[in-house]
Amino acid sequence: MSDEELEAIEAPNPEYIREVPQLYRDGLARVEAKEAAESAQLKAEHAAEKEKVQAQIEKAVAEATSHMTAVPQAAEKAGTDSGNAKAPVNISNINVDWSKANATDISVFYPGTASIEWILGRNHGGKRAFTKGDRCIECHGKEVADIGKNIASGESEKIEDPALIPGKRGSFDVTISSAHDAENLYLKFSWPETEHTPAPFVDGGKMDPANSMKLAFMLATDDVEYADRAGCWGTCHADVNGMPFVPEKDELLGSDLAKRLDFSNGLTKYITESRTDLELKGRGGKSLGGWDKLKDESEIQAAVDSNKFMDIMRYKAGEGIVEDGYILAERQMHGGQGGEVSATLENGTWTVMVKRKLKSDKAGDVSIEAGTVYNFGFAIHDDYTSGRYHHVSFGYKLALDNAEAEINATKL
Numbered sequence: 001m002s003d004e005e006l007e008a009i010e011a012p013n014p015e016y017i018r019e020v021p022q023l024y025r026d027g028l029a030r031v032e033a034k035e036a037a038e039s040a041q042l043k044a045e046h047a048a049e050k051e052k053v054q055a056q057i058e059k060a061v062a063e064a065t066s067h068m069t070a071v072p073q074a075a076e077k078a079g080t081d082s083g084n085a086k087a088p089v090n091i092s093n094i095n096v097d098w099s100k101a102n103a104t105d106i107s108v109f110y111p112g113t114a115s116i117e118w119i120l121g122r123n124h125g126g127k128r129a130f131t132k133g134d135r136c137i138e139c140h141g142k143e144v145a146d147i148g149k150n151i152a153s154g155e156s157e158k159i160e161d162p163a164l165i166p167g168k169r170g171s172f173d174v175t176i177s178s179a180h181d182a183e184n185l186y187l188k189f190s191w192p193e194t195e196h197t198p199a200p201f202v203d204g205g206k207m208d209p210a211n212s213m214k215l216a217f218m219l220a221t222d223d224v225e226y227a228d229r230a231g232c233w234g235t236c237h238a239d240v241n242g243m244p245f246v247p248e249k250d251e252l253l254g255s256d257l258a259k260r261l262d263f264s265n266g267l268t269k270y271i272t273e274s275r276t277d278l279e280l281k282g283r284g285g286k287s288l289g290g291w292d293k294l295k296d297e298s299e300i301q302a303a304v305d306s307n308k309f310m311d312i313m314r315y316k317a318g319e320g321i322v323e324d325g326y327i328l329a330e331r332q333m334h335g336g337q338g339g340e341v342s343a344t345l346e347n348g349t350w351t352v353m354v355k356r357k358l359k360s361d362k363a364g365d366v367s368i369e370a371g372t373v374y375n376f377g378f379a380i381h382d383d384y385t386s387g388r389y390h391h392v393s394f395g396y397k398l399a400l401d402n403a404e405a406e407i408n409a410t411k412l
Contacts (some may be wrong), residue, residue: 003076003281003283004123005305006054006122007099007148007191008083012128013061023202025268026166027172030087030170033129035268043359044178048063048155054329056347056349058098058099058255059278060312060344060346060347060349060351063346068078071124073104080381083247087118090119091282093355094186094271094340094342094353094354094355095237095342096179096186096188096353096412097412098177098179098188099337099411100179100410100412101177101178101179101186101188101409101410102177102179102404102408102410103175103177103407104176104179104404104407104408105174105176106172106173106174106176106391106393106396107144107145107172107174107393108144108148108171108173108174108191108379108380108391108392109145109147109148109149109151109170109171109174109379109391109392110151110152110168110169110174110259110389110390110392111151111159111171111236111374111388111392112151112152112156112159112160112161113152113159113160113161113162113238113243113244113388114236114245115236115237115238115289115353116157116226116230116233116234116235116236116237116238116272116278116287117237117238117278117279117280117288117289118159118238119230119288120278120280121280121281122281123158123290126139126159130230131231132227133228133229134231135228135229135230135394135395136151136229136230136231136394136395137394137395137396138347141394143285144394145170146163146172147170147171148170148391149170149171150170150173152164152165152169152170153170155368159364162244163201165197165198165199165200165268165385166197166200167195167391168195168197168383168389169194169197170192171391172192172194172391173191174189174191174378174380175188175189175190175191175395176188176189176191177409178398178408178409179369179409179410179412180358180400180410180411180412181298181411181412182408183357183358183359183400184355184356184357184358185354185355185356185357185368185409186350186353186355186356186409186412187217187353187354187409188351188353188354189215189350189351189352189378189380190349190350190351190352191349191350191380192348192349192350193333193345193348193349193382194351194382194383195339196383196384197383199389205384206380206384207340207384207386207387207389208318208384208386209320209383209386210316210318210355210384211316211317211318211381211384212317212318212382212384213313213317213318213343213345213350213380213381213382214314214315214316214317214380214381214390215315215317215343215378215379215381216312216313216315216378216379217312217313217351217354217376217377217378218232218235218310218327218376218378218403219305219306219310219311219366219368219398220232220233220309220310220311220361220366220374220375220377221366221372221374221375222375223307223308224271224307224308224310224332224375225271225272225308226271226272226311227310227395228375228395229377229395230377230394230395231375231376231377231393231394231395231396232242232310232312232377232378232379232392232395233306233377233392233394233395234272234310235269235271235310235327235331236388237269237270237278237288237289237290237291238287238288238289239266239267239287239288239289239290239291239303240268240270240289240291240345241265241266241268241387241388242388242389243289243388244288245287245288245289245360247267247287247291247292247319248273249263249266252266252291257292257294260294260297260329261329261330262330263320266328267291267330267332268277268283268330268331269327269330269331270291270327270328270329270330270331271291271301271308271309271310271327273303273308273328274294274295274300274303274307274328274329274330275289275290275291275293275294275295276288276293276294276295277290277293278293294329295329300328300329301306303328304328304363307366308328309326309327309328309364310326310327310328311326311336311364311365311366312324312325312326312327312331312333313339313354313356314333315341315343315354316353317343317345318338322338322339322340322341324336324337324338324339324365325364326364328364332364335360335362335364336360336362336365337356337357337361337365339354339355339356339357340354341354341355352383358400368398368400369400370400370401371400372399373399373401373402373404373405373411374397374398375395375396375397376395376396376397376406376407377391377392377393377394377395378392378393379391379392379397
């Protein structure tokens, strides 16, 4: 059967709409209550352990910030793969009483070659729910570890990865503490370091030898399509660098778009607001994605003016560099207001503190205001990786003093 015939069969038939029986609703309520009780018990059992770990993190941060008179650039070069080295520490005035901040645990996982086209395609069983507005975490919030393990090990039946890193961990938990004052947003990310697993497809096994760790996070308003349910996943397409349908560099440089986009490092992330169309089905041998369907410059500028972009900040630990830009037609890692970052690696735990102004007048920056909920996602490149070999989060909500947001920045 053709794809058209299959889609016709798969389409919902209004004649088969049935009301959900009350018996089922009651049973579902009992199951949800039981799961909630088990979850609460598990959190209580782990509370003491978490407090102990948090105390170790606070001690490491205090020790690092107490002698910030120089940036120990040699620390990373002298480090070992076991994670016992200290990362470079930026001279910073991020002095926050983190005991007053709100903390939450979020799991990140290895996504392989999963893209927004895959999410919107037939191989994703949740496509219909996603297009109706369901958030990724509503279906997969409890499956993060299993998803990451299956993809990283090559056992996933739906997401193929032609170039795996043997032994790469599939997922890990990140504790995010968040707070704010009248002028700044403060974020602290903490997670366990990993043993080195060499990438077999690069000389020396390190994709980015200069940086053992990079951390990036994105912010967006609901004006960006899919940001409300997928966070930063809307920037990941099947035809960007490292993905299955990436164009050859000669094709990129030889195209008319080379006059408008920077292809010196290949095709970087973009969002649908910058394209006239996305190929989702791949019929007739067509490549998935929409790299060559760029809107005209006036439409791109209108998108910037309408908050239709993903604000991105990235920190490179080895180089001690903070980048601030946005993603629309491509990824531009400059032009934003910037921010301050302090990072340490102590006792096998990474701690990255971020200070970012709430308000900005720079194009591509999201200004954060009380009473508004923002879309948030982040990614971590550990173990000298780059490109798509990061661990990513699903989409979450960030707000100021709003208990309904997963990242609830409390006022200091």
